Amino acid sequence: MRVLHLFKTYYPESMGGIEQVIFQLCQSCRAHGIEGEVLTLSANPLPERVQVGGHWVQRARLDLNLASTGFSRDALAQFRLRARHADLIHYHFPWPFMDLLHFAAGLRKPTLLTYHSDIVRQKMLLRLYRPLMHRFLSSVDAIVTASPNYLETSRVLARYRDKTQVVPYGLDRQSYPAASPDVLEGWRTRFPAGFFLFVGVMRYYKGLHILLEACQNSHYPVLIVGAGPLESALREQAQRLRLGNVHFLGALPDADKIALLQLSRALVFPSHLRSEAFGISLLEGAMFGKPMISSEIGTGTSYINNHGETGLVVPPGDAAALRQAMDRLWVDADMAARMGAAAQQRYEQLFTAARMGQRMAEVYQQVMARQPRRNSA
Incomplete structure (x- = not known):
């Protein structure tokens, strides 16, 4: 199975917690026959394609960063191209521009979304974004979040409990x-x-x-x-x-x-x-x-x-x-x-990476099994 991950930032330029989770997912899922690839934005995307660990990273040029949201004119073409080679698209939320990419690309692929966090700080912008956000969350095939605590306390996830599962983040001690x-x-x-x-x-x-x-x-x-x-x-x-x-x-x-x-x-x-x-x-x-x-x-x-x-x-x-x-x-x-x-x-x-990889591989298989094969990108 080939999985394309989308997030606004990634290694080697950005070293945050979500980037670490995506990295550990790509590495740990290989044991289950799953090849991960990451599409991200970069202010300096040359070379456009780099290898990190055992997976490839495709970088689209960052044109604008507004309210912690990266925008890119190049990303849509890159997304369509890389998605043709993927069996499943794995979105990493929140990144409002990603919602636009999802609908603009018009893909017919199985989709999974990891809900990393509520939007907390940009309350005024959230009012404008909320309709698009819920349309996006409604459209994906499955949602995962990292803890039962977050599932119980997120007002947003409360609307999607029927398709949300808990997959705790994991780390590989041997990678340190x-x-x-x-x-x-x-x-x-x-x-x-x-x-x-x-x-x-x-x-x-x-x-x-x-x-x-x-x-x-x-x-x-x-x-x-x-x-x-x-x-x-x-x-x-x-x-x-x-x-x-x-x-x-x-x-x-x-x-x-x-x-x-x-x-x-x-x-x-x-x-x-x-x-x-x-x-x-x-x-x-x-x-x-x-x-x-x-x-x-x-x-x-x-x-x-x-x-x-x-x-x-x-x-x-x-x-x-x-x-x-x-x-x-x-x-x-x-x-x-x-x-x-x-x-x-x-x-x-x-919280080991091996456990996270096994659990996420199971969710991927569930998503793939629930729908007919989609060949069109």
């Missing part, structure tokens, strides 16, 4: 390079007593301003790995609050990130808005056997992090509760170790 002894020793020497770790892009929904408030008058190190649009404002906030124990490390190579995951006391993940639909960085913490601190926002974060078992879950936007949770895990090393072991066990039971 090992941290060298020298790298581990370098970080261990710099932070010998341990530290809390945040990994992610500094976006509005990540709640890093809440984390900085929680760090006031604390003594344990807090390491922030990543960059993003709010970095300058967050650095200014940390300076204003005199947070000498908070360290902004910027974007780091994977070997350093993995070393920090291994050495950390716990992963802190203060996202406070539903734009954080799952939390790949949170899942990485579980994969490396670390307890987690996250907020209850009704999404997949609380599917990964089971309160009292794999870590602690606090009310969103509550700096005092976040601080209390950090204090507990810092003081009680035995509790942190128990929760970390439980987190790793939960990862192995529910």
